[in-house]
Amino acid sequence: MQQIAKTRPLTLADVTIRLAERTLLAVSATVMPGEVLTIMGPSGSGKSALLAFAGGFLDPAFDASGRLLIGKVDVTDIPANRRHAGILFQDPLLFPHLSVGGNIVFAIPPSIKGHNARRALAGQALDEVGLAGFFDRDPETLSGGQKARVALQRVLVSAPHFLLLDEPFSKLDAALRQQMRELVFSRAKAAGLPAILVTHDSADAEAAGGRVIEIGGEEKA
Amino acid sequence: MIGRARKILMAATLTLGLAGEASATDAGNWDAVVAEAKGQTVYFNAWGGSENINAYVRWAGGEMKSRYGVDVVHVKLDDTAKAVATVVAEKAAGKNDGGAVDLIWINGENFAAMKREGLLFSPGWATKLPNWRYVDHETKATVLRDFTIPAEGLESPWGGAKLVFFHDSARTRKADLPDSATGLMKWAEANPGRFSYPQPPDFTGTSFLKQVLIELIDDKTKLQRPIDDTTFAADAAPLFAYLDKLTPLLWRQGKAYPQNYPDMKQKLADGELDIIFAFNPAEASSAIANGELPETVRSFVFSGGTLGNTHFLAIPYNATAKAGALLLADFLLSPEAQLRKQDPKIWGDPTVLSLAKLSAENRSAFENLDLGLATLRPDELGPALDEPHPDWMTRIEAEWIRRYGAAN
Amino acid sequence: MGRPIRIKALQTGSHGLTTNTLLALLLGLPILAGVAGIILPAFGYLPALGGLRFTLSHFAELAGQPHILRSSLTGLTTGLATTCAAVAITGTFVAGFAGMPAFSRIQHLVSPLLAVPHAAAAFALAFLVAPSGFLVRLVSPELTGFTRPPQWLIPNDPVGLSMVAGLITKEVPFLFLIALAALPQLPLRQSRQLTAALGYGRLSGFLISLWPALYRRIRLAVFAVLVYSVSVVDVAIILGPQLPATLPVRIAQWTADHDLGARFLASAAALLQLAVVLAAVVIWLLIERLGRFGLARLTYSGRRLRNDGVPRLVSAFVMAACAALIFLGIAILGVWSIAGLWPFPNALPAKLTSQTWLRTLPQLWPALQTTIALALTAAALALLSAILLLHRNGADRGGNGPRYRLLYLPLLLPEISFVFGLQILFVSGGIKPAFGSVLAVHFLFVLPYVLLSLSAPWRELDPRFERIAAGFGRSALQILLTVRLPLLFRACLTAFAVGFSVSVSLYLPTLLIGAGRLTTIATEAVALSSGGDRRVIGVYALVQASLPFLAFLIASLAPQLLFRNRRAMRT
Structure with missing residues (x-):
């Protein structure tokens, strides 16, 4: 459902993030469509702050400099809700007040009009991950793996320009984790999305198969 | 524009020969009052602490609506002075018409204050009310002089009041009951x-102080005049000597007091007090009927007389619905309304009308009222002692608070 | 190198600051004006009563009032005693039990108390503990030999102990619930484990590790309790000393004095009351300092204080007793409302009758309608404003930001001092006492509580929900309407119910601004309480107490119905 032609590379140009005068990280990288850039580091290293910077919701306590480009467009000063960042967190964070299908419909861009068309698209998205017939279910009744798949499909139907993955597999059990890694990375590649993965698990980085930047401590990438 | 409109109005009233009267509501022109009142809403500010009185006001409101098309809203006060305060606040704000209060249930010091500050609808209107002709102003002096202050028609009498004591005959024998302050x-x-x-x-509490003062003062005529500062200490000395001696003998040794009459009534029922008193001779009977007091409660008075007064209705100078207020005051003075008011099953307040002036039918209706087993007949109520000048009340209250206002 | 930039938080609009300053001023100004409205008459300026010249004579007159010092001091000491006790009980209980099963049991018992109007709670207590009250009746004459009520000096004892007891039963639940809202922000479990591992008792461990942070978060509420207890009128009338009464009660009497000149005196006294409140605040600041000093001593002494069973049990007992007393008292109010003759020492009335209800209901009905209309509108407006404020500024600043301090003025200023001035202001402005003006004043009092109630859940909502939605391209307003508000549906309803309850219990503002034209259950109940008829008081107190319960019941049932197919939304 995602046109590869539309996706463009994501560039972090001299991005430096500081907290109280202390430099946490400095990154320069361009992530090509379909590529996953992995940022690895211990907690407190500022890797989540980098995601927040890219997503447009960095806490004002941090000082950030540098630019964020999508293709050639500078989106550094664009508010979060116009950046089209698709985010996956540790938790699936399905909206508990909506049905499973409602969660997906909520994410579909407004350019797709008509109740039936939107519903059909959501149904198709559920179908793709083996959740056909789950449309009217309460998200709370789903298993952990099912929730994770809904969360993934929800991000993908929103037609994001890039993906931000904030340790999305860390709370899954081992078997499920491997399954989800494959699913997420294959679908991200298929959609031709540039993605930034933040993790402290080197198995994640291996599965992602892209460049790895290690941050934290005295190391600078 | 406004100037021209006013000129046209002036011309119109002049040609009609109504100049000087058209601008104000006039009780002398009753038909005009009735016509003007139709559709008005009267905010009747009256103490709301007694459910049977509230029910009576509700009844009167219903009658006013069906007979005259006047809406009556009972603004229930816990203290009449609150209504006075409202008028004061309005005057402070320069709100000289369209005021919030249309009719006040009033007497004594509240009346004296409003009269002194010019807060009352004037000139006098009460004696121009159609039902004034039934009022007993010949033998009931308190109808014309409210706590010695001349009413001058600025307030219309509504009911009588007399201090009456109650006891529970199951606990206290009639023979042991006191017959005077000394007793x-x-x-x-x-x-x-x-x-x-x-x-x-509290109004009932100061009434008791006045009762004792009247009984003990050397020269009772002093009480009809404002206080003479040079002799006040000596004049009041017997009262305070009495209270000094009484206080340790009181409920909780005078370290706390009942807050008002209904509080005393509850304490009589609970067995905390044995003798209580009220300013309404029918209170005991209605309390028995309501299950608030046991059926063994009876009334008694002092043979030397107890305090008596009249309560009134007054209209603030800035009232919005003056015509409606006049109409309500007159209705409440009618034999029909007064009869209901005296009925102990409804209220039980002694009438201000003279039975001699009523039609034979109305007279016999009054005479046939069943006053209830705990209520004294009019001829058993004993002499009425006149209220002292309001000055006395204010000073004695202040002196009481100074002496007994801090329990140790 | 790009120029240094600051990323703006998602919700902070660039106009947020001015909007909120304006809003806070709009709400704070009437209160400041109300204060001005007593300052002028206090110095002799009230043209309608011939007061045209500035003078200090009214303060001299005030000083000459009998027992004025004692009145001021009893108000001050009862207020301070109430606050000390309430903080100590709440603190000990939270420290001793937070995180334990007993905690949630007591929590469920105590929470509904917040909804009971102060006057109804005071009546409930008085009906129980008076010498002729239910508790003595229960054991008389069998155990006590009393066939007539004993001559005990309660309630209304000269020192104000019964008043302190009455206030504690209401203020402890208030502080407790505020503390409850702040607790999730603290690392409770970790600190507990740490201090336990170091060998500290539950109380001392909590005191050292968490209390300072918790106290910071409930401090505003503590000051609200202090100011309220020092200035309370209705509870003081019902339970407080009468010889002399506390200063606020005497001011209330002076504002209604037959001698019209007493308005000046009342204004001067209202200023004095402000000074008393200020003194109470200063003393409290000293107590805080002492507390900090004591805590520092304890911390550095390293004493473990493991034997803290007694204070913990006492605090739990007091918490439970607060609830038990009020609920039993309300039940007794209910029995009185259907009682026929009920002489001492009978534990139950000899006869039951529906007469009181039948007699009272027709008269109660219009007041009930006004009460509900006022409470619904005030709570709805306050909820809307609170959502707006929190949306523009975020919860962190909403709770503690300096711009919001004005909003809390109604809680931090004695009611009697500014509502009286506000009355003059309203009349001067030609504003007729009507639904609108009373509603405006209710709004002033309701908003702070609604804001307090909503800001904690607002802050605690996982921000990642909104980040995800922003990633989907939703606007801030869309996110508010489709994500945040639905997720906070229950919290909004609870805040609404809180606002509703506050409005239902407002007496003085309704009376003064409504000028008696707008009667609510609260004004009717207090007017009738001067009539002392326990049966009618029973009816009114029961109705007044049940309204907030109804609101909270709806607030807890509505999510069950609306989200019956969404498990996570029902709890």
């Missing part, structure tokens, strides 16, 4: 902790 002291010595009075400045 009450002896009784209290024999029964410590079983008598008290509402804490001044």
Whole structure:
């Protein structure tokens, strides 16, 4: 459902993030469509702050400099809700007040009009991950793996320009984790999305198969 | 524009020969009052602490609506002075018409204050009311002089009041009951902790102080005049000597007091007090009927007389619905309304009308009222002692608070 | 190198600051004006009564009032005693039990108390503990030998102990619930484990590790309790000393004095009351300092204080007793409302009758309608404003930001001091006492509580929900309406119910601004309480107490119905 032609590379140009005068990280990288850039580091290293910077919701306590480009467009000063960042967190964070299908419909861009068309698209998205017939279910009744798949499909139907993955597999059990890694990375590649993965698990980085930047401590990438 | 409109109006009233009267509501022109009142809403500010009185006001409101098309809203006060305060606040804000209060249930010091500050609808209108002709202003002096202050028609009489004592005949024998303030002291010595009075400045409480003052002062005529500062200490000395002696014999040794009459009534029912008193001779009967007091409660008075007064209705100078207020005041003075008011099953307040002036039919209706087993007949009520000048009340209240206002 | 930039938080609009300053001023100004409205008459300026010249004579007159010092001091000491006790009980209980099963049991018992109007709670207590009250009746004459009520000096004892007891039963639940809202922000479990591992008792461990942070978060509420207890009128009338009464009660009497000149005196006294409140605040600041000093001593002494069973049990007992007393008292109010003759020492009335209800209901009905209309509108407006404020500024600043301090003025200033001035202001402005003006004043009092109630859940909502939605391209307003508000549906309803309850219990503002034209259950109940008829008081107190319960019941049932197919939304 995602046109590869539309996706463009994501560039972090001299991005430096500081907290109280202390430099946490400095990154320069361009992530090509379909590529996953992995940022690895211990907690407190500022890797989540980098995601927040890219997503447009960095806490004002941090000082950030540098630019964020999508293709050639500078989106550094664009508010979060116009950046089209698709985010996956540790938790699936399905909206508990909506049905499973409602969660997906909520994410579909407004350019797709008509109740039936939107519903059909959501149904198709559920179908793709083996959740056909789950449309009217309460998200709370789903298993952990099912929730994770809904969360993934929800991000993908929103037609994001890039993906931000904030340790999305860390709370899954081992078997499920491997399954989800494959699913997420294959679908991200298929959609031709540039993605930034933040993790402290080197198995994640291996599965992602892209460049790895290690941050934290005295190391600078 | 406004100037021209006013000129046209002036011309119109002049040609009609109504100049000077058209601008104000006039009780002398009753048909005009009735016509003007139709559709008005009268905000009747009256003490709302008694459910049977509230029910009576509700009844009157219903009658006013069906007979005259006047809406009556009972603004229930816990203290009449609150209504006075409202008028004061309005005057402070320069709100000289369209005021929030249309009719006030009033007497004594509140009336004196409003009269003094020019807060009353004037000139006098009460004696121009159609039902004034039934009022007993010949034998009931308090109808014309409210706590010695001349009413001058600025307030219309509504009902009478007289201090009456109650006791529970199951606990206290009739033979042991006191017959004077001095007798009450002896009784209290024999029964410590079983008598008290509402804490001044509660109205019923100060009435008790006035009763004692009237009985004990050397020259009763002094009480009809404002206080003479040079002799006040000596004049009041017997009262305070009496209270000094009585206080340790009171309920809780005078370290706390009942807050008002209904509080005393509850304490009589609970057995905390043995003798209580009220300013309404029918109170005991209606309390028995309501299950608030046992059926063994009876009334008594002092043979030397007890305090008596009249309560009134007054209209603020800035009232919005003056015509409606006049109409309501007149209706409440009608034989029909007064009869209901005296009926102990409804209220039980003595009428201000003269039975002699009523039609034979109305007269016999009054005479045939069943006053209830705890209510004294009019001829058993004993002499009425006149209210002192309001000055006395204010000073005695202040002095009481200074002396007894801090329990240790 | 790009120029240094600051990323703006998602919700902070660039106009947020001015909007909120304006809003806070709009709400704070009437209160400041109300204060001005007493300052002028206090110095002799009230043209309608011939007061045209500035003078200090009214303060001299005030000083000459009998027992004025004692009145001021009893108000001050009862207020301070109430606050000390309430903080100590709440603190000990939270420290001793937070995180334990007993905690949630007591929590469920105590929470509904917040909804009971102060006057109804005071009546409930008085009906129980008076010498002729239910508790003595229960054991008389069998155990006590009393066939007539004993001559005990309660309630209304000269020192104000019964008043302190009455206030504690209401203020402890208030502080407790505020503390409850702040607790999730603290690392409770970790600190507990740490201090336990170091060998500290539950109380001392909590005191050292968490209390300072918790106290910071409930401090505003503590000051609200202090100011309220020092200035309370209705509870003081019902339970407080009468010889002399506390200063606020005497001011209330002076504002209604037959001698019209007493308005000046009342204004001067209202200023004095402000000074008393200020003194109470200063003393409290000293107590805080002492507390900090004591805590520092304890911390550095390293004493473990493991034997803290007694204070913990006492605090739990007091918490439970607060609830038990009020609920039993309300039940007794209910029995009185259907009682026929009920002489001492009978534990139950000899006869039951529906007469009181039948007699009272027709008269109660219009007041009930006004009460509900006022409470619904005030709570709805306050909820809307609170959502707006929190949306523009975020919860962190909403709770503690300096711009919001004005909003809390109604809680931090004695009611009697500014509502009286506000009355003059309203009349001067030609504003007729009507639904609108009373509603405006209710709004002033309701908003702070609604804001307090909503800001904690607002802050605690996982921000990642909104980040995800922003990633989907939703606007801030869309996110508010489709994500945040639905997720906070229950919290909004609870805040609404809180606002509703506050409005239902407002007496003085309704009376003064409504000028008696707008009667609510609260004004009717207090007017009737001067009539002392326990049966009618029973009816009114029961109705007044049940309204907030109804609101909270709806607030807890509505999510069950609306989200019956969404498990996570029902709890």
